[in-house]
């Protein structure tokens with residue numbers, strides 16, 4: 310399971326949880342403008358926008374899970390197993406393999422409007438990166454500070470949905486996820502009133518009762534509702550510290566603890582990492598399952614005119630600050 314979210318204060322933030330029962334060995338990768346992007350069908354782009362994100366690097370090629378570019382556009386891929394459907398390359402389309410989709414969009418587009426224009430011409434192909442890395446069954450969230458869309462390639466073709474919630478999880482398809490919010494419109498951060506019966510002395514014996522009924526389980530539909538409720542009602546200060554902290558709290562509402570979701574063979578699905586990217590400043594903040602200290606990589610500290618990506622393995626060791634170490 311995974312959840313992606315956007316958040317806006319003074320700056321625009323974009324991030325996700327990556328939930329799985331194993332890791333592909335991902336790292337933070339800054340792709341500079343002059344790293345040649347060789348596409349399977351679309352030739353080579355010698356120059357493109359720089360980007361920072363989480364990727365598995367295979368044969369020197371960053372395969373991004375989520376990233377933002379230097380213009381403040383963000384994109385993340387999340388499992389969409391059983392619904393994602395890709396086609397063979399087609400003569401009249403811009404054919405892009407799914408593992409190329411993030412650099413294809415972020416390398417060329419400043420914002421969602423430009424991404425929409427590319428999406429009109431695209432055909433997502435079913436090509437594997439290689440036989441050990443088959444095409445991942447995903448759908449994607451693309452967002453800038455003003456707009457957010459969900460992109461799904463299904464048997465019916467390419468679906469592009471406005472995403473007014475700024476949240477994406479996994480199945481079912483996005484129109485059904487959004488529809489399900491109708492069932493929760495009574496949820497509120499306010500104290501509820503007794504509409505049940507005037508003849509009964511019902512009262513609020515606890516804070517938080519306005520959100521009674523918010524689903525607490527780990528299914529993707531429930532995580533969608535929970536993250537949407539938290540995200541839509543989120544309040545924080547404008548500073549970087551307050552914004553980043555609030556973002557991690559939003560995604561903390563859908564965190565997966567080891568033991569609650571069995572994945573077979575004694576393995577469990579857990580939140581391997583949580584990311585929060587300041588898309589305006591190009592700073593990628595993250596925590597991992599074992600390391601709750603927020604670590605950051607700033608793309609603007611790298612040479613963005615370089616030809617080779619800069620790679621930062623995630624710091625996994627938790628450093629605990631002993632406050633009374635002098636005693």
Ligand SMILES: C[C@H](CCC(=O)NCCS(=O)(=O)O)[C@H]1CC[C@H]2[C@@H]3[C@H](O)C[C@@H]4C[C@H](O)CC[C@]4(C)[C@H]3C[C@H](O)[C@]12C
Pocket residue numbers: 310311327328329333365372373374386387388389390408437438442443444445446447479480529
């Ligand atoms: C497993 C990840 C998605 C996690 C997720 O959504 N979990 C939800 C579980 S569930 O549905 O609710 O059960 C996805 C997100 C990005 C994917 C990776 C990226 O697409 C980059 C490459 C693409 C290659 O084709 C396959 C390996 C790969 C390295 C992918 C492996 C895997 O499919 C990743 C890591």
